[in-house]
Amino acid sequence: MPSPTALNPRLIRRARADQIATLFTQWGRTTSSMALGGLILCAVMWNVAPHDELALWLAAILINQGWRYELARRYRAAAPGLTERESWGRAWAIGSTIAGALWGAAGVLWFAHGDIGHQALLIVCLFGVVMGGINLTSVYKPTLYGFVLPTLAPLIVRVALDGDQLHAFIATVLLVVLAFILRFGHNLNNLMTQSLAIRYENIDLIGELQAQTAAADRARGMAEAANRGKTQFLAAASHDLRQPLHAMGLFAAALSARVHDAGVRNLVNSINVSVEALERLFSALMDVSKLDAGAVAPKRTAFPLTPLFERVENEFGPLAAAKNLRLAFVPTRTWIDSDPVLFERILANFVSNAVRYTASGGVVVGARRRGRSAVIEVWDSGVGIPAAEREHIFEEFYQVDNSLSHTSKGMGLGLAIVRRLAMLLDHPVRIDTQPGRGSRFSIEVPRVAATVPQVAAPAEPSRRGTTLAGARIAVIDDEAIVVEGMRALFAAWESAVVGASSGEAMLTALGESGQYPDLVIADYRLADDELGTDVVVRLRHELGWAVPALLISGDSSTPTLDVLRASGLEFLLKPVLPEELRAVASRLVAAGRDDGVARQHRQALAAARI
Numbered sequence: 001m002p003s004p005t006a007l008n009p010r011l012i013r014r015a016r017a018d019q020i021a022t023l024f025t026q027w028g029r030t031t032s033s034m035a036l037g038g039l040i041l042c043a044v045m046w047n048v049a050p051h052d053e054l055a056l057w058l059a060a061i062l063i064n065q066g067w068r069y070e071l072a073r074r075y076r077a078a079a080p081g082l083t084e085r086e087s088w089g090r091a092w093a094i095g096s097t098i099a100g101a102l103w104g105a106a107g108v109l110w111f112a113h114g115d116i117g118h119q120a121l122l123i124v125c126l127f128g129v130v131m132g133g134i135n136l137t138s139v140y141k142p143t144l145y146g147f148v149l150p151t152l153a154p155l156i157v158r159v160a161l162d163g164d165q166l167h168a169f170i171a172t173v174l175l176v177v178l179a180f181i182l183r184f185g186h187n188l189n190n191l192m193t194q195s196l197a198i199r200y201e202n203i204d205l206i207g208e209l210q211a212q213t214a215a216a217d218r219a220r221g222m223a224e225a226a227n228r229g230k231t232q233f234l235a236a237a238s239h240d241l242r243q244p245l246h247a248m249g250l251f252a253a254a255l256s257a258r259v260h261d262a263g264v265r266n267l268v269n270s271i272n273v274s275v276e277a278l279e280r281l282f283s284a285l286m287d288v289s290k291l292d293a294g295a296v297a298p299k300r301t302a303f304p305l306t307p308l309f310e311r312v313e314n315e316f317g318p319l320a321a322a323k324n325l326r327l328a329f330v331p332t333r334t335w336i337d338s339d340p341v342l343f344e345r346i347l348a349n350f351v352s353n354a355v356r357y358t359a360s361g362g363v364v365v366g367a368r369r370r371g372r373s374a375v376i377e378v379w380d381s382g383v384g385i386p387a388a389e390r391e392h393i394f395e396e397f398y399q400v401d402n403s404l405s406h407t408s409k410g411m412g413l414g415l416a417i418v419r420r421l422a423m424l425l426d427h428p429v430r431i432d433t434q435p436g437r438g439s440r441f442s443i444e445v446p447r448v449a450a451t452v453p454q455v456a457a458p459a460e461p462s463r464r465g466t467t468l469a470g471a472r473i474a475v476i477d478d479e480a481i482v483v484e485g486m487r488a489l490f491a492a493w494e495s496a497v498v499g500a501s502s503g504e505a506m507l508t509a510l511g512e513s514g515q516y517p518d519l520v521i522a523d524y525r526l527a528d529d530e531l532g533t534d535v536v537v538r539l540r541h542e543l544g545w546a547v548p549a550l551l552i553s554g555d556s557s558t559p560t561l562d563v564l565r566a567s568g569l570e571f572l573l574k575p576v577l578p579e580e581l582r583a584v585a586s587r588l589v590a591a592g593r594d595d596g597v598a599r600q601h602r603q604a605l606a607a608a609r610i
């Protein structure tokens with residue numbers, strides 16, 4: 001049997017102390033077995049031993065149990081700690097030794113009185129009382145030895161002293177049995193100590209595990225709270241900062257359309273440029289923060305590169321042409337597996353930089369197959385990047401000092417966003433560059449087989465134009481400053497604005513003006529939890545006509561974007577660039593006017609209701 005000392009000594013001490021505690025809970029069992037054993041012994045010896053001796057002996061046994069009862073009571077009252085229990089244990093062992101001595105005395109006193117039959121009964125009684133209580137006395141070694149040895153040793157000596165061979169043989173057998181009993185009790189004690197210590201070790205381990213799980217839970221809770229905090233901050237910042245920027249953009253654009261003095265006009269134009277730069281910087285910062293907060297969930301799908309190449313070419317073609325650069329996209333039939341929107345941002349960033357940092361020559365974009373991947377490369381014949389700068393250009397706001405004029409430089413966030421997007425999508429990025437000769441930015445993506453025949457997307461008809469003259473625009477925004485900004489801007493485009501802060505107020509305002517709007521522009525999140533989408537539905541219902549509508553949202557979170565897309569209504573995100581607003585508004589107004597016949601008809605019907 002493994003020794004209990006192989007376990008942690010602290011646990012062994014704790015187990016032993018608890019074993020002592022169990023001794024004191026066993027008074028009842030010890031007493032009843034003593035009393036029962038005593039009565040049986042008296043009954044067996046009744047005919048051969050003097051009755052007063054028997055009565056005295058039984059009384060002594062019970063008196064011993066009496067003071068042990070008092071000891072147990074005091075123990076319970078004292079409730080001793082682990083270290084103090086040893087002395088209590090020793091006191092209990094004294095009681096066991098006295099009991100053992102009394103039983104031993106019985107064995108010696110009444111042995112000679114009977115015949116061999118009585119002697120045998122006496123031996124059975126004494127060994128019986130020892131064996132019956134062995135699991136109790138073995139709890140603590142001093143009680144084991146203190147009870148067993150005084151009970152049996154005098155009897156064995158007495159048997160041996162009887163002189164004849166039979167008694168000598170019996171004494172030897174009894175000695176062997178005593179040795180077995182002691183060994184059994186000793187091992188039992190070790191086993192109890194060991195199993196208790198193991199149990200405590202397990203309890204400690206479970207406690208530790210629980211503590212660690214609790215700590216991990218706390219850490220996770222804190223991380224989640226921090227993340228929630230960051231996301232909430234982003235949501236708040238995105239709304240609170242977009243709003244003034246949005247209004248500022250509207251005012252600056254309105255101002256530039258009104259001012260005719262060349263000097264002032266230049267001033268207003270530079271305000272416009274600054275506002276636009278601020279809007280772009282703000283959007284880029286929001287993108288970085290959103291990516292860092294893990295608020296961007298990629299939606300991977302298989303898609304062909306060609307339409308994507310076309311969109312990027314349309315976006316940067318004019319810029320390249322203005323710089324006299326050749327911008328070429330090598331035709332490809334490759335399909336890739338990525339998030340189309342996020343991947344397009346990466347490619348657009350590469351192409352934008354390539355055009356920006358190239359003074360002569362051109363930019364070529366192409367896709368190469370490499371095993372199961374496609375490597376999309378953007379080559380330019382630009383300034384290149386010195387070796388020492390290469391590892392820094394992906395850092396936020398890092399810009400290489402390459403003697404480009406301040407205005408032609410970007411914000412130093414483009415590649416910081418690319419790095420985050422590429423990591424999110426798990427697409428490795430590479431740069432090969434030679435200062436003065438050009439650069440190649442490449443990104444590796446999983447290649448997939450084409451799933452449907454490629455059809456060219458129908459070109460979006462360009463309806464840019466000034467069809468806004470004379471239009472009536474209903475603007476619903478709970479921020480008065482935005483309504484005023486819109487009023488000023490649309491006035492510059494020769495349109496009139498009816499403004500209101502809620503759907504209800506707009507219905508009243510339209511009723512008072514007696515005029516129908518050509519276009520409704522509603523902020524998505526209005527005061528009192530009113531939603532722009534609901535306002536549009538209500539206005540359309542009240543007007544009896546599906547008046548063209550445009551929603552403007554300062555909230556670009558995924559759930560809101562999903563709702564906006566699902567509404568089927570046109571929407572723009574704040575801060576809205578005035579030119580973009582003008583293009584969308586004029587297209588919508590024109591579409592509404594095309595529907596004029598139906599409108600007049602419904603207008604007549606609705607007039608009665610307003």
Ligand code: ADP
Pocket residue numbers: 353354357380382383384385393394398399400401402409410411412413414415416439
């Ligand atoms: P920026 O908005 O300034 O272009 P980026 O993060 O996109 O910021 O790029 C960081 C820096 O890396 C740039 O300032 C530029 O110096 C350098 N860089 C990026 N692309 C190119 C390129 N195609 N050719 C030369 N330099 C580049």
